[in-house]
Amino acid sequence: MHITLNGHPHDCGQGSTVSQLLLAAGYAGRRVAVEVNHEIVPRSQHDGHALHEGDQVEIVHAIGGG
Amino acid sequence: MNIKTIDSTDSLVIAGKSYGSRLLTGTGKYKDLDETRRASLAAGAQIVTAAIRRVNLGQDPNAPNLLDALPPHEFTLLPNTAGCYNAVDAVRTCKLARELLDGHQLVKLEVLGDERTLFPDVVETLKAAEQLVADGFEVMVYTSDDPILARKLEQIGCVAVMPLAAPIGSGQGIQNKYNLMEIIENAKVPVIVDAGVGTASDAAIAMELGCDGVLMNTAIAGAKDPVLMAHAMKLAVEAGRAAFRAGRIPRKRFASASSPIDGTIG
Numbered sequence: 001m002h003i004t005l006n007g008h009p010h011d012c013g014q015g016s017t018v019s020q021l022l023l024a025a026g027y028a029g030r031r032v033a034v035e036v037n038h039e040i041v042p043r044s045q046h047d048g049h050a051l052h053e054g055d056q057v058e059i060v061h062a063i064g065g066g
Numbered sequence: 067m068n069i070k071t072i073d074s075t076d077s078l079v080i081a082g083k084s085y086g087s088r089l090l091t092g093t094g095k096y097k098d099l100d101e102t103r104r105a106s107l108a109a110g111a112q113i114v115t116a117a118i119r120r121v122n123l124g125q126d127p128n129a130p131n132l133l134d135a136l137p138p139h140e141f142t143l144l145p146n147t148a149g150c151y152n153a154v155d156a157v158r159t160c161k162l163a164r165e166l167l168d169g170h171q172l173v174k175l176e177v178l179g180d181e182r183t184l185f186p187d188v189v190e191t192l193k194a195a196e197q198l199v200a201d202g203f204e205v206m207v208y209t210s211d212d213p214i215l216a217r218k219l220e221q222i223g224c225v226a227v228m229p230l231a232a233p234i235g236s237g238q239g240i241q242n243k244y245n246l247m248e249i250i251e252n253a254k255v256p257v258i259v260d261a262g263v264g265t266a267s268d269a270a271i272a273m274e275l276g277c278d279g280v281l282m283n284t285a286i287a288g289a290k291d292p293v294l295m296a297h298a299m300k301l302a303v304e305a306g307r308a309a310f311r312a313g314r315i316p317r318k319r320f321a322s323a324s325s326p327i328d329g330t331i332g
Binding site: 005006007008025026027030031032033034035038040042043058059060061062063064065066 | 092093094095096099102115116117118119120121123126127128131132133143145146148158161162163164165166167234235282283284287
């Protein structure tokens with residue numbers, strides 16, 4: 001299944017959830033926030049939120065800035 | 067009278083929360099996270115800004131990050147919308163920040179107009195501020211030094227108005243005293259100078275004008291010794307605040323002797 005992850009094409013398994021995507025990317029349990037198609041997916045819903053073909057996913061974190 | 071008692075009654079209140087420190091610091095441009103932390107501590111900052119960015123996929127996800135160096139239980143994180151050039155992106159960024167920080171509502175809104183000046187796009191800023199306030203955010207807003215605009219942002223419900231004193235990162239110092247004074251006199255929410263400070267005396271001048279606080283990043287992070295400059299800025303903000311509260315003497319054209327005239331010999 002093809003999605004766009006942080007602006008780049010990305011392949012993941014059919015029906016993958018947000019949690020599975022985070023695990024595969026190495027961010028399981030890390031302090032990140034996730035948005036799918038411009039909508040926040042709260043941490044409590046990562047397990048249950050299934051991704052779909054063409055989804056635009058953003059994984060963000062906090063970095064230094066002024 | 068005890069100085070400590072005086073100071074403890076003079077806190078900065080933002081969205082109902084009191085802060086003893088009036089120096090807010092940015093966390094960008096440091097050599098590493100250790101220096102970021104040491105400078106933040108030397109500044110005595112209680113509120114520190116953070117940027118929200120995409121994670122770098124493919125890099126070590128377990129590398130230390132900003133929230134490890136400046137944990138939310140120790141500092142009030144102020145996520146910003148730096149790099150946003152329209153209201154839509156700014157609002158999205160704030161929502162991501164709120165999710166990232168477990169429902170945290172305090173944000174620094176900045177919507178930039180162009181890369182050359184980094185001046186705010188005030189039309190987009192107003193739009194974003196309205197949406198964010200309606201959505202329950204506590205918005206500290208980076209704005210131009212226009213007193214009318216500052217008033218509108220306050221009316222919308224922003225919890226602090228943060229005019230620039232000079233362009234971001236320019237280190238030009240306080241270039242707009244009269245506009246800042248006008249904003250300060252009219253505001254009922256804290257006025258925090260955000261951007262333009264170059265060295266300690268600039269921070270002191272901002273505070274002497276009556277600003278409630280100063281937010282800076284480059285002036286500290288870009289100094290040869292950032293930790294020492296952070297310390298200097300802490301002292302400057304405290305000195306400027308004390309001088310403002312003490313009430314300076316009026317400027318006069320001519321001299322006024324400090325010693326009594328009566329009883330001189332000869």
